[in-house]
Amino acid sequence: MRLKNKSALITGGTSGIGLATARLFVAEGARVALTGRDDAVFERVKAELGENALVLKGDVRSIGDMRAIAAEIKEKFGGLDVVFANAGWAFPSALNDIDDELYSEIMDINVKGVVLTLQAVLPDLREGSSVILNTSFVAQTGKHGISLTAAAKAAVRSLARSWSYEFLDRKIRFNAIAPGGTDTPLLGKWGMSDEDVRNFKSEFAKTIPVGHMGKAEDIAYAALYLASDESSYVVGSELIVDGGASQL
Secondary structure, eight states: OTTTTOEEEETTOSSHHHHHHHHHHHHTTOEEEEEESOGGGHHHHHHHHOTTEEEEEOOTTOHHHHHHHHHHHHHHHSSEEEEEEOOOOOOOOOGGGOOHHHHHHHHIIIIIHHHHHHHHHGGGEEEEEEEEEEOOGGGGSOOTTOHHHHHHHHHHHHHHHHHHHHTGGGTOEEEEEEEOSBOSGGGGGSSOOHHHHHHHHHHHHTTSTTSSOBOHHHHHHHHHHHHSGGGTTOOSOEEEESTTTTTO
């Protein structure tokens, strides 16, 4: 039970990487609060995760929502030992296709959302807590049509370094995970047909050295390591989990 007696918050936790991580954290003994915006799935998630999970509705772009979530976690858990700032959004777009709406959506969810999440929960983080920020392998590479997402994730990577130094006195560890191409429901939200999604995955897999896309569980295990005391000497780092796509 690597997270026994620990309490965790996972934003964007009701699907994909967030939900896979919540399953693993609960199995390893943690009490877990998850946030999401689609309350249609909340009952199913609660039923799956059981009594050690708290599912809360909120938008990471709203400081009011995040403060309300922090207050409920404080009431139910007393404090936090782990935060996985996982909520994010990516959408492929060339430079000339970026408009105000897309810019705000990508930057606000990926960057502002991380800032507001940490502002809200910071008073309740116990000494020695672990904070994990979700970045992306695209910040390591130059890929066509993904510059805005790459820039947002690069900013989050910088936050992990800066906050690591800022909160050394509280012994709070900040680290990042950079997932590679991962098979999650995000791909189905780009407006493509099922066939187009299958073709995209097939072509994408060919660009990955290990020959296949990752699973949400691959990222969840990386988050478990950074959340646990096993990584107590790991501070300010970025753990790249991308099948070698940005390294080989």
